[in-house]
Amino acid sequence: MTTSSIKNARRWAPGGKRGWFFAAIAVIVATGVRLSLQPLLGPARPDFAFYIAAAIIEYYFGLWPAIAVMTTGFVITDVMFVPPYGQIQQIDRNDIILGISYPLLGTVIIGLIERLRRGQYHSEMVAAVARCRYEMLLRADNDRLLARRDAGETHRLLRMLTEKNDKLVFIQVTTPDQMPGAAAAMQPCARFDDVHPDDIARLGNLPTLGAQKVRLRRAATQEDLAPDGTAAPADLVDAICERYTTPNGQFLILRLEG
Numbered sequence: 001m002t003t004s005s006i007k008n009a010r011r012w013a014p015g016g017k018r019g020w021f022f023a024a025i026a027v028i029v030a031t032g033v034r035l036s037l038q039p040l041l042g043p044a045r046p047d048f049a050f051y052i053a054a055a056i057i058e059y060y061f062g063l064w065p066a067i068a069v070m071t072t073g074f075v076i077t078d079v080m081f082v083p084p085y086g087q088i089q090q091i092d093r094n095d096i097i098l099g100i101s102y103p104l105l106g107t108v109i110i111g112l113i114e115r116l117r118r119g120q121y122h123s124e125m126v127a128a129v130a131r132c133r134y135e136m137l138l139r140a141d142n143d144r145l146l147a148r149r150d151a152g153e154t155h156r157l158l159r160m161l162t163e164k165n166d167k168l169v170f171i172q173v174t175t176p177d178q179m180p181g182a183a184a185a186m187q188p189c190a191r192f193d194d195v196h197p198d199d200i201a202r203l204g205n206l207p208t209l210g211a212q213k214v215r216l217r218r219a220a221t222q223e224d225l226a227p228d229g230t231a232a233p234a235d236l237v238d239a240i241c242e243r244y245t246t247p248n249g250q251f252l253i254l255r256l257e258g
């Protein structure tokens with residue numbers, strides 16, 4: 001246990017005037033209860049109500065308000081509930097017994113409660129610190145997994161760009177700092193001019209991942225011309241639309257198959 005944790009454990013009780021206010025209320029209530037039982041109990045157990053009041057105040061508001069309740073209760077008990085009643089000049093056997101038993105029993109009561117409350121507060125503090133550290137470890141682990149995923153995506157993107165550069169149609173990039181709703185930048189690639197413009201617009205505006213069918217125009221050579229001399233009609237070919245998420249943004253890539 002560190003010095004700071006000990007210091008914090010000693011300050012488990014709420015501060016302010018609220019504790020002292022309730023301590024005064026507890027003394028008044030304890031005095032009223034003991035007065036109401038005076039005809040029944042007489043001089044027997046003159047201090048029990050103040051033990052209860054001090055224990056309650058100690059549990060909720062801490063050591064010093066409880067000590068104030070015990071001290072005030074000792075004076076009230078000695079004057080009002082220990083014979084001879086209302087006399088403080090004469091000290092007899094009853095006063096001596098009260099002067100020994102009251103502080104001893106009161107110290108045991110509030111001391112045990114204070115000890116338990118400090119232990120409870122320290123346990124809660126340790127649990128809160130452990131929970132905070134656990135959340136930090138979870139966030140760090142999550143960041144590490146995200147970084148690993150981003151690195152894997154980046155390597156996969158670079159490998160694909162290197163191996164299949166001649167089959168790429170376009171690369172559409174969305175950066176993290178791009179405004180919401182802004183159009184993504186499209187970078188034409190090697191086969192961009194071979195794909196029908198309508199398919200380019202369709203896949204660029206409403207990208208659908210996975211296998212696609214696009215119209216690929218034949219080369220305008222003499223053998224590929226129609227009998228009337230116009231260009232031959234476009235062929236349907238297979239294509240793949242893939243998305244790569246990296247720290248630099250999202251890359252939507254259309255490439256031809258085969």
